[in-house]
Amino acid sequence: MTQTLYAAFAAKIDAALTALEQQETIPQGLSRGAVSVEPPRDATHGDLATNAAMVLAKPAGSKPRDLADAIVALLNADPMVAGAEVAGPGFINLRLADTVWRDELAAIATLGADYGRSAVGAGRVVNIEYVSANPTGPMHMGHCRGAVVGDALAALLEYAGNQVVREYYVNDAGAQVQVLARSAHLRYREALGQDIGEIPAGLYPGDYLVPVGQALAAEYGDAYADAPEADWIDLFRTRTVTAMMDMIRADLALLGINHAVFSSEAVLQEQGKPAAAEAWLRSHDLVYDGILEAPKGKALEDWEAVELPLFRSTKFGDDQDRPIRKSDGNWTYFGADLAYHMQKAEGADELIDIWGADHAGTVKRIKAAVAALSEGQGKPIPFDVKLVQMVQLLRGGEPVKMSKRAGTFVTLADVVREVGKDVVRFTMLTRKPEAQMDFDFAKVVEASKDNPVFYVQYAHARIRSTLRKAEAEGILPAGDLVDLLGTDELNLVKFAAQFPREVEAAAKAREPHRIAFYLYDLAAAFHAFWNMGNDDPQKRIILIQNPELTAARLFLAVQIGQVIRNGLALLGVEAVEEL
Structure with missing residues (x-):
């Protein structure tokens, strides 16, 4: 596990405060919970900043600047600190010794794929339910964003030390699956050679049910062609839901998404769990028998x-x-949903749902019901709902027409096959999930700085290309030559060194898009470093006439590439070798 530089220096500041207690400069036992170590708002002020003196001065009976001076005196004695100074009313800015950044490069090299991995989750079991699309057809782009956000969040929380359960709730009980069964029966009759005419309103018209009807016809012949609905509805519902879930799994696999658990609403009801939940809620006067108010806008005779x-x-x-x-x-x-959440709570320390923004109106009530039920079970657990806005598909700025094959929507499979899994996944994380998003087929494959997917991938590909060119010249990366690296190189290390902190912050906030934002900024920093060589040939990574400096810069490039790969892996995106 990686201890972030921020955590390491938080420990140093904590030790300094303990020393001040022993010197009786400050009283013992002051709460240090509000003490933070962060990057300064202005990078010219230093590498790290702490508010220790500001938050402790009043309870310590001291002036902030006086307490800051005492802390700075102790920190300046640390060989890892190049300089500590008091700023403003009592903030402390720290500049770290160059050896800190060179050591961080070595840490990246040593930890490799584990650089940034954290234990902050402390092994807590987090159940994340995402996608959970009705099993009535293939995945469409309306499901895509929530699927990617949920999957990236699961990977992020695992990397941060949690145990994660990836769950899909199969809504296989209710009116929509009855309609699905009737739609499949129509296609079954069609497969037997009957003329079904136009698909009746209210049934699912998509061609995706044609092979389902053909499979049913091959298995059962004409046994149910003219049979009463009661004879075939349950059978056709079960078979069709199974076929739809196989299709959904295949569609999700195109995005690199694989759920560990698929929970059935029908099974939940068969096991009597909603009834048990109702009984408990009634016993605590949270459910009663009553009459709803008449819906607004309806005539009383219609209600x-x-x-x-x-x-x-x-x-x-x-x-x-x-x-x-x-x-x-x-x-x-x-x-049914509140009982289902109680089922999830039985094996988790925390629940997270990824829902479409159209479900916003139900968040408060389901959170309230789950809180009541979980408390009644003696295990109140945190429950959060992340709302994800829909994605508008565009092609050259114009809305994309609906897919004729699917009948009513653009399929996820069609989009992934056109632009690729990595483009889809990264693009879905380039904005906060609660913000509206446009997905323009032309822009997401554009080779420009304005396309974050390309920009980050290009940084990694550029690094790999540089290494291949250097190897052709007989020069390999060398970690024992990092003392040759100067200010420009170490500034790039400083950016890479923020990755472990970004992981912990993103995990705590449950916001995987922060990793995409960070990767774009890291890629920009690397591209800027690279471009220095365009203006000054001596700043190029490969200097044939100076193989030792080249080897040191190559070592730096390798570690930047490693951090990019680690970040992309959390997003479920592959780091390309060339573009």
Whole structure:
């Protein structure tokens, strides 16, 4: 595991504060929880900054600058500190010795793929449910962004020391899968040679059900062609859902996504878990039988007052209480969903759901219900919902027409096959998930600085190309020559050294897009370093006339490439060797 430079220097500042306690400069036992070590806002001020004196001065009965002076005196005695000084009302800025950055290069080389890996998660089990698209057809681009965000978050949390369960909730109970079964029966009749005409409104029209109908016809012949629906509906539902889930798994695999757990809503209900959840909620007066208000905008003759079991969601800030069962006795989506979350909670320390932004209205009530149920089970656990905005597909700035093959949407498989898995994944993480996103087929494959996917991949490819050219000249990277590296090179190391801290910060915030942002900035720093050689030939990485300096710069380039690979791996993106 990598201890970040920030953690290492936080420990040094903590030791300095302990020394001041022993000197009776400050009282013993002061809380240090608010003490932070961060990059200064202005890089010209130094390498690290701490607010220790600012947050401890008042409880210590001291002036911030006086306390800062005492801390600085101790820090300046550390050989890893080139200089510590007080700024403003009492902030402390630190400049680190060059040996710190050279040692960091060696650490990257030693740790390799583990550089940046952290134990901050402390082995906590985090269940992340993502995608969970209804099993009624192939994946489309409306599912893509949440799938990538969830998968990248899972990888990030694992890298940060958590145990992660990747889960998919199969909504195989309810009206939509009944419609799916009827749609498959229509295609089954078509496969038997019947003229089915136009697909009736309300059924799924996509051609993706044609092979399902053909498979059913091959297996059952005409046994169910004219049979009553009751004879085939359950069979066709089960077979078709299975076929759709096989298709969905294959589509997700194109994106490099593989869930460990697939949970069935139908099985959940068969096991009586929603009923058990309802019983507990009733026993705590969180569910009662009542009548909902008439929907706004409807004439009273179109609405019938029906008594339903209602969850007291208004107790948790909702605008009305919500039914957990329908008038026919079947579970509402909300009723089944709260029981499903309790099932997930049985094997996890934390729950995270990745939902589309169109589900925003249900977040508060499901979080309230889960909090109540988990507390009742004696294991209250954190539960968070990440909302992901939809993606608008464009081609040259114009909206993309719908896929004729799919019937109603652009399929994920079509997009991945056109631009590639890596382009899709990285692009989905170039904006915060709650922000709107345009996916322009022309721009995402553009070879320019304005295309983050290309820009980061190009940095890695440029490094690999440089190494191949140097090897052809008989020069290899050499870590024992890093003392030859100067200010420009060490500034690049400083940027790479932020990666472990970025991992921990992104993991704590549950925001994998931070890694994509960091990689773009690191790539920009490397490209800027490279471009110095265009203006000054002596700053080029390869100097045939100076093989030792070349070897040292190659070693630096190798480690920058390693950090880029580590970051891309968290995003599920391969680092290319050439472009």
